[in-house]
Amino acid sequence: MAGASELGTGPGAAGGDGDDSLYPIAVLIDELRNEDVQLRLNSIKKLSTIALALGVERTRSELLPFLTDTIYDEDEVLLALAEQLGNFTGLVGGPDFAHCLLPPLENLATVEETVVRDKAVESLRQISQEHTPVALEAYFVPLVKRLASGDWFTSRTSACGLFSVCYPRASNAVKAEIRQQFRSLCSDDTPMVRRAAASKLGEFAKVLELDSVKSEIVPLFTSLASDEQDSVRLLAVEACVSIAQLLSQDDLETLVMPTLRQAAEDKSWRVRYMVADRFSELQKAMGPKITLNDLIPAFQNLLKDCEAEVRAAAAHKVKELGENLPIEDRETIIMNQILPYIKCPEVRLNIISNLDCVNEVIGIRQLSQSLLPAIVELAEDAKWRVRLAIIEYMPLLAGQLGVEFFDEKLNSLCMAWLVDHVYAIREAATNNLMKLVQKFGTEWAQNTIVPKVLVMANDPNYLHRMTTLFCINALSEACGQEITTKQMLPIVLKMAGDQVANVRFNVAKSLQKIGPILDTNALQGEVKPVLQKLGQDEDMDVKYFAQEAISGTSVSVAWRY
Template identity: 55%
Template structure:
């Protein structure tokens, strides 16, 4: 029955009630997800008069259903008649913001802030602020934690007297006896600070921040690190120095490693927020202490900040204070610290310049390239391009090429893969003569690797090298070696030949395909291994467009390619037949 056509106005609500009381959670969940459809059918008046009150009164006991409801209601303004009636949605969301499950409360707070953004000042005064007061004075900590997330959204649209009340109420929550509430206050203090005029940030927010940063619970203190950044972005550089610096110093030496970890993780953001002068004068030794911290997790986080922080200090400071720490971290007992450093250390090269990089960083790169932990080697390889741009390929190859060649045969396949990805860039800088002498045989050896991903990457690498050095180089240097593998007794080598020439085909000329590649593909049409035969069919599908480009080679489609595909189409193997048919369609 159509909802709009029923005479009984309670029918839709009754139906929804039945669905929401069904034993099957999925059934109830689907009912919640259809709320917008039901609201459209009811119309805005009945949605306000019937549906919203019903949702306000019936709270499900399943968190999954409540979570879906909290999300749906955040997008419900249009269904109740737009902005002027949006406050009606606050009721059920207030109930959801007080439930036990954290995810439901967080989603309800998110939806409440969405609704607050469209409310008028009168609606904020009449409905939103009273809601915050009720949640903020609730007996259970759950409602008070939710209240902490609502202040920022409603503050700017409130009257001056209400704004004063909001600041006062937030202060009370930040001093709540329950750690969970103080934690919620700390998590939202920075957002609140961004909505408040600077004079009230200094008068009200900074003292709250300082108190929370000294809280007895480290789970509260660690959340104030992001507050520090947010508040610093509101204040001037001198104000940061006057009001925040002492607290920052205390946080850097906090007795809890988790707080120090958060400081280390956000150190570049902090340096940017407080400005160059404060950073140079007051934060260098703080950063050095984090790099030397006795907890590996803190050193790991600080290592990841090295190049970012180096941008805010002068070169001499880097050489005198930061680089000695970096040298120690290269041999750190924690592999995670070394891996984090390996990801970031090359970022120092553009800052230090060619001479200092050659003198100070290259030995460290070499040491990291020989690290026993594969992720360290992998991370340093992946960022060598930055070093190359600073010192040039000649110095890089002289110092690091032996280590790179050694890593090309690393027992960890992911390291070998990273080297393969780096080869085309290296080749373009080295030049063809140097490449053929030092790395050519290495690139061919990867085609016989026992790991499929390496063989696949090696074929792609050959295509990229062809694009770098040209078709003539490929024709004389690598294609003969690839084709030679096509007669190997081991079928994996023959398979690799098919993969390689198929991958390279778009990068070479139709003449090279005619004279060198096509004869080998044709010879493998009768290969005894079905996997090779269907890959031959796939290869033809790639070769056809290239052969068509030239009238001299297009004739080969009728004389060689089509007969071969006809033969494969009659193959006893169904996969071979399928790919042959597919290639024939491409040839039409």
């Protein structure tokens, strides 16, 4: 570290007979030595103000050397420093002196904390653009070489992010050196370095000459895609998109597809997941011919993968896959080569949840006929959570398929769920009916739903009789006063005499629920006597809920008149 007197911390530095212009850096030094991390952080955040006060010469000769030698702080402070230095070119005298910022950033690019290194690399990439070609080879490329050959993996991982920004403006001789160093990092002994290289492979490929892409980048891609670490292999898949965009169809078929096929069948589900997740981008990069011959079969396997995460990722890409297919082949491919492979519940549910999007691609008539067996199968799935999921999508299906198709094919399913042995299913089915009435209207409800619900009031199973009351509670508001009064209320009143106490106290709760919808005459003449009778019931719960209903706002107000 520079001596204290050089940095303005000696006698007179902060006043007296000394030069007052030295004061800002003295304050900075004191603050950076303070035990309070927040104070140190604040001092770093005002570095630009301090640099302005010092001027460009003293910033270069005093401030930057001091910062270069002071890389020992908390990660939060170092992160702020790395970010500040990326915008410092103007404060050191402009592009001609941008290289002065490299030493402190080089140090920051070697620290242990990843976010600090990443920010330092980001700032270095930004500053590299401000170097002239001569300065780039004189200062920046040597920095990259030092990082790439560093003893610690931290410096080598940072180097991976810098090759692509210095390569385009380097001389041919230096370009060859840069490519050689990148190749070395792709085969580094440390997996973290190979991961970093794999993550930057596609970016580096974009700035290389086509011959170098074919002769050097493709072999690196093949090697990384076969790495012993799946975390490296999956990043190679990501690079495949960028590489594929640079090559001809013939080169793709011979140089890239064998490796991509291997990745789609990789033993690690994380690699297969990456193929599924990047499938739309791969499809666009590979083109329609390779998509039909190679990618569609791979996609079929991903849709029926043994891992749920892979199947779900593939299902998310069905819409985009369809949109990217040639229009003349789109419907045939989806109907014959995609939908038949949708066997797993979570994949089918994903298709159904995006039905409006898929509908746009192939049309609802074809889609409904293809999906109907899947919908029916899911509706009767042994796992109640699958049944629950399909219920939640039923209003979406209703809106897409229309009332006629719904009544013909799906109405019976909705009614069957009302008597499911799992309470959560019965509850969801009740809410589903309310949403369907809101979608199709009260006339449809009166003719199609309400009669079937009310028949359940005579079911031998008391749980099903209670479901009738729950349905009435949910449907009354959507159906309105007339239907509630004329069709639903008589059934509720009749059930007040049920021999099961649970049914009777739910009658009281239902009367309280539908009370606001009924007119005063119905409340006075029909509801009041029944609640009064229930209020004298031998069961304490029935009596309690009846009294609660009697004191309910809508009922008590109506009874005052």
